[in-house]
Amino acid sequence: MTEVPGKAAGDTRSRILDAAERLFMENGFDGTSMRMITSQAGVNLAAVNYHFGTKELLIQEVFRRRLTDLNRARLAALEALELEAAGASLKPSRIVDAFFGTALRMAADVEGGGHTFMCLLGRTYTEPNEFVRQFLAEEYAECVERFLAALYRALPEVDRKEILWRFHFMMGAMSYAIAGTDALQLVTGKFDDENPSQLAPRLMSFLLGGLRAPLAEFGGLK
């Protein structure tokens, strides 16, 4: 569990964040103790409370650190699209790429920890912890709203509720593709040594196929 490589890299604060990010991803929030974090980071036990206050605030900071950048990058990509189109309607595939492609590019960064974080984020989507949910929702609100609005504009003939559902499904496919430990991997042998460069184009074409699929018909209630 202990891994103290000379204490060379970074200050105490970011050492704690890096260690926490990885351990939360591997063991969940409740499965990761303060002592695991501080020994992995090579710092004193009290350092977490000193720098972050409580464990919950540490969790919050682990997300905030990366999520702010991710959603900023997504919005920048969307604005670039809108600027390029100069008033014309956007292709849905470009919008999807601005949102999901940006996340996949972050997940492809294994070295800098982007991959670890995206795995953590993926598993957190299914963690109904009220405290984390609330925080994630606030952090995502503006970004999701803007992208949904863009999709509504790009697909004016499609019922907005259907677009919402499909966005939901796309989120799921992506999260699981990144974070899913997956029964399959253990049955069939690992795919490609977690090489994310293989994942991105395959997932994008799947997502677009789902987005463009003919709408379902309902026998039942409206």
Next chain:
Amino acid sequence: MTEVPGKAAGDTRSRILDAAERLFMENGFDGTSMRMITSQAGVNLAAVNYHFGTKELLIQEVFRRRLTDLNRARLAALEALELEAAGASLKPSRIVDAFFGTALRMAADVEGGGHTFMCLLGRTYTEPNEFVRQFLAEEYAECVERFLAALYRALPEVDRKEILWRFHFMMGAMSYAIAGTDALQLVTGKFDDENPSQLAPRLMSFLLGGLRAPLAEFGGLK
């Protein structure tokens, strides 16, 4: 936390399993204590260890109880298809329905706890706990193998690796559609009060759209 409605329903064993299932879904394995389980079930603290041995074995039994039935139902649906086709090739959409539709029908059973279990299963796919992974993989192995073989036969012109990827993506979309607490729900307001009858046809058409999407092309490595 305590909810002891007269101790009317079922024996101690199944009362514990029901309580554990719900609490694991809501709080995760580490976030759920023995005391939470036993007080929710209205039984003595020592009852879990008496009936199941350890917490880990209880977790195992929570999954085994439902997963055996689910995968049995999936395989029965597949065999019914094969019988009906009488040697002819199966439509991929029917195979997908036999696997994912069966799960969705289980998730639609709110009363009997099927919905709770599917939520738990969904969040467990992204929980890399080695003990749980191992168990899930064993429990899934045969079923997944049979369905993949059926898809390979139904789509002989498609590279098997691509089919494997898309199965992976479909698993993700479904898991998240059921278990995902989702930034969206908090941004946009809940969809339809978790009514699973709305979910199934929408998800199925999304899955089939993704499955049929044109294959991605790679600029990069094979």
Next chain:
DNA sequence: GTTTCATTAAAACGTTTGTTTGAATCATAC
């Protein structure tokens, strides 16, 4: 050199954790 303030350190705090114990209770068989 001394003061000052931010950081680190070791030790302890009271709770809660999963599990075990040994006696009490129950239903069934003789």
Next chain:
DNA sequence: GTATGATTCAAACAAACGTTTTAATGAAAC
């Protein structure tokens, strides 16, 4: 009724938990 085996019960166990405390250490300001 009494013996038997399974189950339930209250109580206690050591270990681990998040957090706090108080003293030691560090570097910069005067």
